[in-house]
Amino acid sequence: xxxxxxxxxxxxxxxxxxxxxxxxxxxxxxxxxxxxxxxxxxxxxxxxxxxxxxxxxxxxxxxxxxxxxxxxxxxxxxxxxxxxxxxxxxxxxxxxxxxx
Numbered sequence: 001x002x003x004x005x006x007x008x009x010x011x012x013x014x015x016x017x018x019x020x021x022x023x024x025x026x027x028x029x030x031x032x033x034x035x036x037x038x039x040x041x042x043x044x045x046x047x048x049x050x051x052x053x054x055x056x057x058x059x060x061x062x063x064x065x066x067x068x069x070x071x072x073x074x075x076x077x078x079x080x081x082x083x084x085x086x087x088x089x090x091x092x093x094x095x096x097x098x099x100x
Contacts, residue, residue, distance in 0.1 A: 002045040003034055004069055009057040011065030023065045024058075038075055039083075046072055 001017035011023035015033050038044050046069055047054055049062070056062040075082075 001037070001041070001043055002047070003037070004046040004065065004072065006047045006049065006054045006056060006065075009055060011056045011058075011061040013068075023061050023068065026064070026068070034072065035075065038072065039079060044072075044076055046076075 001014070003014055003017075004023075005012050005014070005020060007020065012020035013023055013026055013030065013034070014020045015030060015037075021030075048069065049056060049066060056065055
């Protein structure tokens with residue numbers, strides 16, 4: 001699912017892959033939903049900003065989009081490491097407290 005896209009030189013985000021909203025209107029609830037989706041799915045797509053067709057003309061949108069892209073891309077790259085750490089912690093707790 002494409003979460004971040006650049007369309008007509010504007011930054012947009014989606015929670016469902018079909019309807020898109022301007023990036024300047026993103027809320028903390030939207031961010032949480034996006035992070036949850038990334039952690040639960042492997043089909044995440046993010047448009048990267050460039051100097052050609054994928055540029056954002058509005059400076060505020062560009063700053064928000066760039067920062068969000070960087071953070072989400074980092075989350076995607078570290079996703080398995082995060083999951084492994086969580087699994088390890090839970091495994092240790094289950095063993096320690098004999099929760100099997």
